[in-house]
Amino acid sequence: MRAWLIKGMSTLALAAALTGCVNTGSVTPTQPLSAPLSADKGWVVATTDVPDGKAYLDKIKLEMDRALREEGVVSATEEGGVTIDVKVVALSTGDKMARYMNSGGEAEITLEVTVTDAGGKKLTQVTVVGNSARQSETKIGGIKTSANDNLVARAISAAAEQLAEYLREPVQG
Numbered sequence: 001m002r003a004w005l006i007k008g009m010s011t012l013a014l015a016a017a018l019t020g021c022v023n024t025g026s027v028t029p030t031q032p033l034s035a036p037l038s039a040d041k042g043w044v045v046a047t048t049d050v051p052d053g054k055a056y057l058d059k060i061k062l063e064m065d066r067a068l069r070e071e072g073v074v075s076a077t078e079e080g081g082v083t084i085d086v087k088v089v090a091l092s093t094g095d096k097m098a099r100y101m102n103s104g105g106e107a108e109i110t111l112e113v114t115v116t117d118a119g120g121k122k123l124t125q126v127t128v129v130g131n132s133a134r135q136s137e138t139k140i141g142g143i144k145t146s147a148n149d150n151l152v153a154r155a156i157s158a159a160a161e162q163l164a165e166y167l168r169e170p171v172q173g
Contacts, residue, residue, distance in 0.1 A: 026128070026129050026162065029125070033124035036167070041077075042078075056152060064160045090108075109155045112126075128162050
């Protein structure tokens, strides 16, 4: 009985540790930011050469605006301050069936981002990756509640949050 209890507790601890390890994206600086970015105004410009990416440009701008304001990087998203130039360089729309079967299928977006000040001086350039992974899943009646989620929208949101966090607190090498 005691061995069963210890084995069960260690399995639960491992499951809890793995649940916290879900990675929803990353930021890789090619020109690091030297200090946290804080501006009164910021403007997001989104472009792409990826055919599937054109359908998501408005969503990218909206999510970037939201994340930048929430993280306190910019207080208003309008022209006249910093410019955040976002270019979609890769997009995988994911596979809902594969996700439902627990065999991957996450959406992933890769963005090249350049931030310039009002005078046109480049402040930073980074590659941002966001994916649709979740920290946890909820099931009702054995069916995942995330089964109908828009995977690309979740990946875009994750990328926006990764970028805003980096601009608020740049990681110094």
